[in-house]
Amino acid sequence: MNPTSSSSSSSSKSETMNPKKQTQYQNIIVMRHGDRIDNFDPLWISTAPRPWDPPLVEEGRVRAFCTARKFRNLFGYPLHRVFVSPFIRCIQTAKEAVIALSAIHDNPEALTGDSLPIDPSKIKVSVEYGLCEMMSRRAIRLEVAPKDGNWGFDISEREAMLPAGTVDKNVARVYKELPKWEEPLSDTRARYEKIVKDLADKHPTENLLLVTHGEGVGAAFSSFKKGTEVYEVDYCGYVELRRPIFKKDQSFTAGEFEVLTNTGQTGVKYSI
Template sequence: PRRPPAGRRGRVWVMRHGMRIDEQDVSWRDRSDRPYDPYITSEGRKQARAAGELIRRQALEEGAIRWVVSSPFLRCLQTAAEIANALGIATIYVDNGLCEVLQTRNVAVRPQYVRPDTLRLTDGSMARLSFENTGAPEPAWPEELSAARLRFTRTLERLPMDFGGNTVVVAHGDTVAQFVSLTKSVPEDSVYSVPNCSMVCADAFSPDGGAPVFSRVWVGPDILTLDSMVE
């Protein structure tokens, strides 16, 4: 998409992916050749569809969702597909800036991402969708949490500027937590629980074309924080 002019950039929903298979089957990692990239379970798909329906209802008041943007990890792509289908959106934009925190405890080897075009042949929820990469560079591996948090902040400030219009971002728990910290001005370590498919949304506004200012923030009630500022 072409970067829109300064002004209101739309409302942004940032959400975590659905339930992953290694939450249901703890031995899955030992059997998989891609233990860092689990797929979502049938329950995860139900969670994603429910989240898509919630966003669709909110969009009746906020205006239609124009864009869905996803981390390149499989669990996020699958969740994003369910969201896109619920919203009637045909294209998912894949942004490497939304990658999981690439600490070795999360990703023990440099990740190799699945090709969305391959997934379209094996995953029915993706059959009608197209995928476009935003061109954001892949983050360095391994990566410290502090570097990932800075990456998330820069990405979450960049996406409203690049896209404009109401946008759903599907990523990881640490990404959602960073958006809470960014929009509510709370310490980064204060958000300690981000359940599957929980979300935060906020209006993005850029008066001068620079980094957006976020307002009218809504934090899902299932996201838990140590700071009483987040309700």
């Protein structure tokens, strides 16, 4: 949260909701995962035990880390929480992002988070089913999807992949399970819009980073910037949203989201 605009100083969470200020803002970053292996190695799928769940290539880890490290200086506010899709490419992206955002010392020569010490109190991360990939053949080819319908997402296993001490297991997931297979596109886009709002409403005093998929970033953009159509989201492309938060006694109400991202500026291209 920042007290007057999207370029406030990096205050602590206890300082971000100053009752003496008339307007505070909640900031949400919705980011796509990094470069996935099946788009670089066409033979990977033929031998993969989980072909519907490709990991990142090394370039994807580098892109994720460097993008999140840029956030530390680009925005005038801290990010308090990360929510991430259970797909492994998103988990690996979130891992690099969390390390970049919580590193004790910013090493400009580091390309990934390997061996960087972190302060796990700086940011918390949770896995959220509502941020998952489009559950249809529009995103996952039918011959790649599990034949028995078992997607095999072990949340405890995914949490163990994230930096030690950063996982918040006390946060209840908005979506308790994966959306059903062959989810209609209109339902997918509505889900992405809903999960942004739901997570923001659950944590109104905190700024959030949501790590999801390309369609999720596009839907977050077009849902809150009416009359636009996103036609491309680069790896680790992201959209920056903010909304005013009004505090009364111990409750909070929120205004409408505003999109702060311009076309092509952050790897998101759209038309009007």
